[in-house]
Amino acid sequence: MQTWRLAPQSGPRHDVQTSLAGLIGTVGSDAFAQTALGHVNRALHAGSWAVYRVWKDKAPVLHLSSAHGLRDTTRDCFAAYLDGLYRRDRTFDIAQAGTTLLRLSAHDIPNPEHREAIYKRHGVSERLSIAEPQPDGGVLAVNLYHHEHQGAFADGELQNFEQLAVGLLATVRRHIELTEAATPRPDAAQLRAALQRRHPEMPTRELDVCARLLQGLSYDGIAADLGLSVATVKTYRRRAFERMGLHFKSELFAAFVGSV
Numbered sequence: 001m002q003t004w005r006l007a008p009q010s011g012p013r014h015d016v017q018t019s020l021a022g023l024i025g026t027v028g029s030d031a032f033a034q035t036a037l038g039h040v041n042r043a044l045h046a047g048s049w050a051v052y053r054v055w056k057d058k059a060p061v062l063h064l065s066s067a068h069g070l071r072d073t074t075r076d077c078f079a080a081y082l083d084g085l086y087r088r089d090r091t092f093d094i095a096q097a098g099t100t101l102l103r104l105s106a107h108d109i110p111n112p113e114h115r116e117a118i119y120k121r122h123g124v125s126e127r128l129s130i131a132e133p134q135p136d137g138g139v140l141a142v143n144l145y146h147h148e149h150q151g152a153f154a155d156g157e158l159q160n161f162e163q164l165a166v167g168l169l170a171t172v173r174r175h176i177e178l179t180e181a182a183t184p185r186p187d188a189a190q191l192r193a194a195l196q197r198r199h200p201e202m203p204t205r206e207l208d209v210c211a212r213l214l215q216g217l218s219y220d221g222i223a224a225d226l227g228l229s230v231a232t233v234k235t236y237r238r239r240a241f242e243r244m245g246l247h248f249k250s251e252l253f254a255a256f257v258g259s260v
Contacts, residue, residue: 002103003094016160019043020167027171028178033066036171041068043164044157046128046144050074051172055138059216060086063176070147073122079250080117082216089114092139095131101165102129103153123148128158130165132173142172188212194256199244206240209233213249214256 022039026032037049050065059082065074081089088111094100104127106119118124126146131139144161146153153161191211195202202210205226212222219237223230246252 001091001108004101005098013043013160013163016043016163019160019164020171023168023171027175032175032179033064034068036175037066037068040144040164040168043160044128044144044153045146045150047147047150048072048074048124048145050078050143050145051141051176052078052143053134053138053140054086054089054092055136058221059218061216063172075253076250077118077122077124079248079253080121081114083249084218085111085114085117087218092129092131092141095139095141096133099130099132099169101162102131103127103158104129105152125150126152128153128161130169132169140169140173142169188215191215191256198256202240202243205236206243209236210240210252213237213252 019039019042022042023036026035026039029035033049037046040046040049046068047070048065048067051063052060053063054060060078062075062078062082065078066072067074091102091104091109094102106115106125109115109119124145125148128144130142132141134140188208188211191214192207195207195210195214205228208226209222212225217225219230219233222228222233226233228236241247241252244252244255246255
């Protein structure tokens with residue numbers, strides 16, 4: 001893994017300037033994730049990207065993701081990450097000391113389950129990240145991915161990434177602020193109501209557990225929130241998934257995106 005701190009840069013190259021100008025113009029738009037990645041790719045060539053927040057003591061939150069020129073599996077990857085892999089991910093710890101740029105290959109991921117479930121399964125070869133510490137103790141991570149057919153990021157792409165980082169981070173931060181102010185994140189009651197509309201036969205506790213899964217809570221977090229044991233939470237989750245004909249948490253997210 002390669003890490004380095006943000007530092008003052010000389011005047012940006014033309015392709016970086018063009019990329020930044022395009023990014024600024026997309027802030028707040030419904031198509032930001034897709035169009036912003038297109039603008040980023042004027043300076044470097046990422047196959048996909050994802051922006052999320054991570055914490056040491058609670059589940060991560062995905063803000064946006066998209067792919068360019070290949071099948072978009074970013075939400076499948078995040079669902080796998082959310083399903084427990086995040087608990088052992090220490091790659092962003094260094095950012096607690098200040099905004100940091102990271103470059104990791106698939107081989108740099110220390111947890112073999114993480115490496116297999118995301119990097120190998122979805123053909124991700126390398127990640128560039130801008131990791132910024134947050135006031136609440138979390139880290140905002142802007143992640144750009146190369147896939148196996150792209151190989152490693154070239155030196156010129158890395159130079160452009162350094163020059164793009166400050167503007168990209170500011171643009172993403174502003175977009176999140178605007179969109180979250182306009183569309184507050186659904187609470188458990190809203191998610192529960194959406195589940196109940198689709199499955200009115202579902203018992204109360206199964207609704208409660210699935211709503212909190214959709215919020216991004218871990219099994220431990222759900223157990224604490226509902227006053228249940230982790231084993232009981234898993235039992236309700238299994239019964240609910242059988243009732244809905246689901247097998248994986250990613251299918252639950254896919255089924256209820258846009259339902260609230």
